[in-house]
Amino acid sequence: MINVNTNVTGPLNSMRPVAGTDFLETPKIGGSDGNKSGFADAIKAAEDYISNIDDLQQSSDMSIKDLLSGKNEDITSVISAVAKADMSFKLLVGVRNKLIEAYKQTMNMQL
Amino acid sequence: MKVDNGFGPIDIAISGLKAQGKQMNVISSNIANARTSDAGNGEPYRRLQAEFETDGELGGVKLDKIVTDMSDFLRVLDPGNPMADESGYVAVPNVSLPVEMINMNIATRMYQANVAVLRRYQQIIETTLELLR
Numbered sequence: 001m002i003n004v005n006t007n008v009t010g011p012l013n014s015m016r017p018v019a020g021t022d023f024l025e026t027p028k029i030g031g032s033d034g035n036k037s038g039f040a041d042a043i044k045a046a047e048d049y050i051s052n053i054d055d056l057q058q059s060s061d062m063s064i065k066d067l068l069s070g071k072n073e074d075i076t077s078v079i080s081a082v083a084k085a086d087m088s089f090k091l092l093v094g095v096r097n098k099l100i101e102a103y104k105q106t107m108n109m110q111l
Numbered sequence: 112m113k114v115d116n117g118f119g120p121i122d123i124a125i126s127g128l129k130a131q132g133k134q135m136n137v138i139s140s141n142i143a144n145a146r147t148s149d150a151g152n153g154e155p156y157r158r159l160q161a162e163f164e165t166d167g168e169l170g171g172v173k174l175d176k177i178v179t180d181m182s183d184f185l186r187v188l189d190p191g192n193p194m195a196d197e198s199g200y201v202a203v204p205n206v207s208l209p210v211e212m213i214n215m216n217i218a219t220r221m222y223q224a225n226v227a228v229l230r231r232y233q234q235i236i237e238t239t240l241e242l243l244r
């Protein structure tokens with residue numbers, strides 16, 4: 001079983017229902033010192049997330065290879081790894097599309 | 112256990128799949144040995160039963176232990192059998208095929224239910240991600 005839950009769910013955590021003061025804990029892009037964050041910071045945060053997703057994809061690849069080579073016969077752990085990688089990748093694609101869209105809108109702005 | 116883990120439901124559903132897979136192992140062993148007259152210790156095969164336990168608070172399920180069903184062996188009249196006692200009866204395993212079949216149905220449905228949870232959770236995550244579009 002892969003154990004990468006703790007650091008990859010940062011962005012997923014912010015999807016949970018907001019209860020009480022919980023939302024104050026959600027990681028703020030650009031640091032928690034109250035500085036205003038820029039577009040570059042958002043890109044940097046996405047970069048960090050990409051490496052996490054890459055880890056998940058790697059472990060999903062490894063578990064598929066292990067299954068096919070007969071090293072591991074437990075198909076459910078493959079399903080688990082693939083489901084996690086798939087879910088995180090979809091989140092990444094969603095965030096990426098949103099960022100690109102925001103960039104395009106800004107660039108097309110009439111000055 | 113932390114509740115706000117985005118992958119929690121996946122791990123829990125997968126643990127259910129694994130548990131029902133082990134239950135299937137036990138059931139297939141019972142059915143395969145339903146007429147085994149010697150289990151290696153001089154007596155007929157005894158039916159096995161899987162016991163499950165929860166894996167921590169708000170966690171999944173895991174196999175606790177596999178226990179042996181100590182109920183009496185069935186007795187079948189077969190005077191020609193060299194293993195028969197003086198009144199002509201032979202002890203056969205305490206496996207009841209209809210019971211095993213029902214247990215197999217239950218295990219299959221439980222497996223499907225866990226798969227349904229997994230699929231539904233993936234769907235709701237996708238629904239949430241639709242909000243980004």
